[in-house]
Amino acid sequence: MTVAEPRHAPESRTAAPTSEPVVLEVNGEHHVVDIEPRVSLLDALREHLDLTGSKKGCDQGTCGACTVWIDGRRVLACLTLAIAASGHEITTIEGLADGDDLHPMQRAFIEHDAFQCGYCTPGQIMSAVKVIEEGNAASDQDIREFMSGNICRCAAYPNIRAAIRQVRDQEGQAT
Amino acid sequence: MKPLTYSRATGVHDAVVRVAESPTSSFLAGGTTEVDLIRASVSPSDHLVDINALPLSVVDDLPDGGLHIGALARMSDVARIPAVIERYPAISEALLLGASEQLRNMASMGGNLCQRTRCAYLRDGVSPCNKREPGSGCAALDGFNRGHALLGTSEHCIATHPSDVAVALVAFDAVVRTTGPDGDRAIPADDFFLLPGDTPEIEHPLVHGELIVGIDVPAAPIARRSTYLKFRDRESYEFALVSVAAAVEVEDGVVSDARLALGGVGTKPWRARRAEAVLVGSPPDPATFRRAAAVELEQAVVREHNAFKVELAQRAAVRGLTRSLNGAHR
Numbered sequence: 001m002t003v004a005e006p007r008h009a010p011e012s013r014t015a016a017p018t019s020e021p022v023v024l025e026v027n028g029e030h031h032v033v034d035i036e037p038r039v040s041l042l043d044a045l046r047e048h049l050d051l052t053g054s055k056k057g058c059d060q061g062t063c064g065a066c067t068v069w070i071d072g073r074r075v076l077a078c079l080t081l082a083i084a085a086s087g088h089e090i091t092t093i094e095g096l097a098d099g100d101d102l103h104p105m106q107r108a109f110i111e112h113d114a115f116q117c118g119y120c121t122p123g124q125i126m127s128a129v130k131v132i133e134e135g136n137a138a139s140d141q142d143i144r145e146f147m148s149g150n151i152c153r154c155a156a157y158p159n160i161r162a163a164i165r166q167v168r169d170q171e172g173q174a175t
Numbered sequence: 176m177k178p179l180t181y182s183r184a185t186g187v188h189d190a191v192v193r194v195a196e197s198p199t200s201s202f203l204a205g206g207t208t209e210v211d212l213i214r215a216s217v218s219p220s221d222h223l224v225d226i227n228a229l230p231l232s233v234v235d236d237l238p239d240g241g242l243h244i245g246a247l248a249r250m251s252d253v254a255r256i257p258a259v260i261e262r263y264p265a266i267s268e269a270l271l272l273g274a275s276e277q278l279r280n281m282a283s284m285g286g287n288l289c290q291r292t293r294c295a296y297l298r299d300g301v302s303p304c305n306k307r308e309p310g311s312g313c314a315a316l317d318g319f320n321r322g323h324a325l326l327g328t329s330e331h332c333i334a335t336h337p338s339d340v341a342v343a344l345v346a347f348d349a350v351v352r353t354t355g356p357d358g359d360r361a362i363p364a365d366d367f368f369l370l371p372g373d374t375p376e377i378e379h380p381l382v383h384g385e386l387i388v389g390i391d392v393p394a395a396p397i398a399r400r401s402t403y404l405k406f407r408d409r410e411s412y413e414f415a416l417v418s419v420a421a422a423v424e425v426e427d428g429v430v431s432d433a434r435l436a437l438g439g440v441g442t443k444p445w446r447a448r449r450a451e452a453v454l455v456g457s458p459p460d461p462a463t464f465r466r467a468a469a470v471e472l473e474q475a476v477v478r479e480h481n482a483f484k485v486e487l488a489q490r491a492a493v494r495g496l497t498r499s500l501n502g503a504h505r
Contacts, residue, residue, distance in 0.1 A: 037181035073280045079210045148411035149275020
């Protein structure tokens with residue numbers, strides 16, 4: 001069963017009494033959102049900027065579905081307050097592809113069938129790109145360890161590792 | 176999540192003043208505990224003072240050969256600093272065995288020390304819990320207490336301290352440096368973590384508005400031989416059932432110095448001083464290691480579901496000491 005995401009046009013939202021304009025730099029674009037300080041970066045992305053790629057799984061920092069990059073480092077958007085992310089460069093799954101040209105990791109996930117329901121996939125991909133960049137993908141053991149913050153309830157782990165191996169090896173050849 | 180207000184501190188003194196002026200203000204560093212606990216209605220904070228822009232991220236040599244770790248240095252960064260890996264391998268290993276890379280990228284070293292217990296009865300917001308609501312009782316005493324402490328417990332609380340790196344810091348006699356409304360302090364790590372006693376709601380000696388600015392780890396040649404082991408219900412991304420920071424130094428066939436600290440079994444990161452006293456002066460063999468571990472765990476007070484940790488902790492300690500002796504971790 002799929003549940004449609006509620007869609008809100010940002011301009012239709014009523015500002016809460018204590019909301020304030022917060023500047024967010026997301027995927028290279030400048031946004032101003034009227035939000036309260038308690039709003040998480042995840043909620044700001046999903047509910048205010050209609051960037052629903054980042055997923056809300058646990059909302060308590062245990063599942064990794066909300067993984068985004070802040071200043072190039074992978075972090076959890078559910079435990080980050082949007083207002084605290086102001087002034088930093090935020091990258092979400094929507095910022096990975098160049099138009100219709102998918103990021104190599106996105107292509108590898110498709111080629112290796114590295115997902116089933118797909119809910120954790122954006123977080124998995126945001127982590128997977130970084131796990132290679134960080135140098136934490138040298139072995140399957142390393143990939144397992146450094147991807148452990150991204151839980152997959154469908155247990156697509158072997159295929160996720162295969163996708164990561166492929167991109168790692170492609171990049172190794174390219175350099 | 177309840178409404179919050181938010182401000183950014185412009186300096187250490189400014190941060191201290193801003194938090195000190197209201198009892199429900201608190202510092203915001205990585206946010207991995209604070210945001211979570213506010214959302215769970217466990218933290219009373221309603222104003223957050225963001226300290227992330229303060230210049231407290233530096234990791235630097237101390238004049239005595241030790242290391243100063245800035246309070247805002249992130250776990251993932253500290254774990255990979257060559258000086259940490261070479262001089263205090265147990266600190267690096269403990270950091271990398273904690274949480275996930277995303278959380279390690281966020282979580283600060285100062286915040287790590289201040290994190291609250293993962294006891295589910297604290298976090299559920301409704302069970303009796305003397306930490307959350309003093310005097311309400313402890314649901315863990317006769318509840319599901321498989322993960323709870325054996326050492327340093329009281330009739331009011333048996334929650335474990337969840338930090339990994341704090342176990343290594345306690346083993347190396349680290350010092351927590353703070354700036355507060357009353358000035359600067361240096362608090363030995365072992366004194367920073369308080370036993371629950373009659374006041375489990377008081378977890379550390381910081382006064383309201385007192386900010387951890389850094390952690391000093393003194394020079395300790397023995398720390399170069401240290402190792403950190405962690406045993407848990409799954410291989411990664413889980414809190415310890417038992418963990419151990421261990422280091423042994425041998426001279427003329429006997430242990431000349433030893434460091435042993437345990438995680439997952441104490442209400443605070445547990446420096447195993449009784450075990451250390453047995454080790455020093457004895458031959459570095461399995462019998463000595465087993466005897467030392469047994470002496471430490473003699474103090475254990477077990478509950479219905481956690482008695483298995485008595486044996487597990489002893490075996491973990493023996494394995495940690497053996498690994499340090501053999502240098503097998505390098």
